[in-house]
Amino acid sequence: FSVDLSIAASLEGRELVHSHTWYANLAGHFGKLLHGIPHVMTAHSLEPLRPWKAEQLGGGYALSSWAERTAIEAADAVIAVSGAMRDDILGCYPDLDPARVRVVHNGIDTSLYRPDHGTDVLERIGLDTARPYVLFVGRITRQKGVPHLLRAVRDIDPAAQVVLCAGAPDTPEIDREFRELYQELSAVRDGVHWIPQMLPRPDVIQLLTHAAVFACP
Incomplete structure (x- = not known):
């Protein structure tokens, strides 16, 4: 995994913890607190924009929402996978410093994903x-x-x-x-x-x- 150059420069030579989605974000936050190292998290989706998860998780949705908010507002850097995701992050979490939110698009392995014209x-x-x-x-x-x-x-x-x-x-x-x-x-x-x-x-x-x-x- 690689972060953009400005994030990499600000964290150069330092250990860091990187997490994806709320399941791991809280663990990343705990790692930051326990070891005094930066936490960089990548956001693919956001709990406030998934209210139907309450149907699936019940009270667990309140827990996942708390975990995501706690981690994202304390993260040293937040990676959005698109410009629209960055807008969503800042809209859902207005207390987050926009300077900490950068866009890094998902990569595609073109050696795997190439046209197959067989039938x-x-x-x-x-x-x-x-x-x-x-x-x-x-x-x-x-x-x-x-x-x-x-x-x-x-x-x-x-x-x-x-x-x-x-x-x-x-x-x-x-x-x-x-x-x-x-x-x-x-x-x-x-x-x-x-x-x-x-x-x-x-x-x-x-x-x-x-x-x-x-x-x-």
């Missing part, structure tokens, strides 16, 4: 290679908005197929909602393919290569 994965799934398809890859969570996509598909040109690489539902409730919407959709149009298991990376790359649209609702 064996598509054929195994049962896709019609002559028809375009809309692709979703992600967990079945409120954050991903998959139920919104299933409702919107009704208005997509029926010539298009839909591929849902969607699994690991957060709660039984959203699992049930997803399954009901999927069954309703499958009853009124063909070419809707649901893949609940996690596919190997090469399979996902081939699906991404051929997709007409990648949808992240």
Whole structure:
């Protein structure tokens, strides 16, 4: 992992602890306090913008929100994975010094993620290679908005197929909602393919290569 040059210069020659997401952020904060070393944290998402987590975690959502706020407001540097994430961080935590929040985009390993023009994965799934398809890859969570996509598909040109690489539902409730919407959709149009298991990376790359649209609702 590398931080941007200005962060690296300010912390040069010093041990530091780096954490991702609230699960580890509080541990990073404790490490800062115990050992007197800087804590750099990377924010991918923010608890105040995920109120549906209360549905999944109950009182644990209050705990995760406290852990994130405690760590982020005390961190020596905060890395946002995009400009929009930086805006969200400063909007959710106005007491945070903006000078401590820098943007470092996620890296992509181009030796792994490169076009795969084969069709064996598509054929195994049962896709019609002559028809375009809309692709979703992600967990079945409120954050991903998959139920919104299933409702919107009704208005997509029926010539298009839909591929849902969607699994690991957060709660039984959203699992049930997803399954009901999927069954309703499958009853009124063909070419809707649901893949609940996690596919190997090469399979996902081939699906991404051929997709007409990648949808992240």
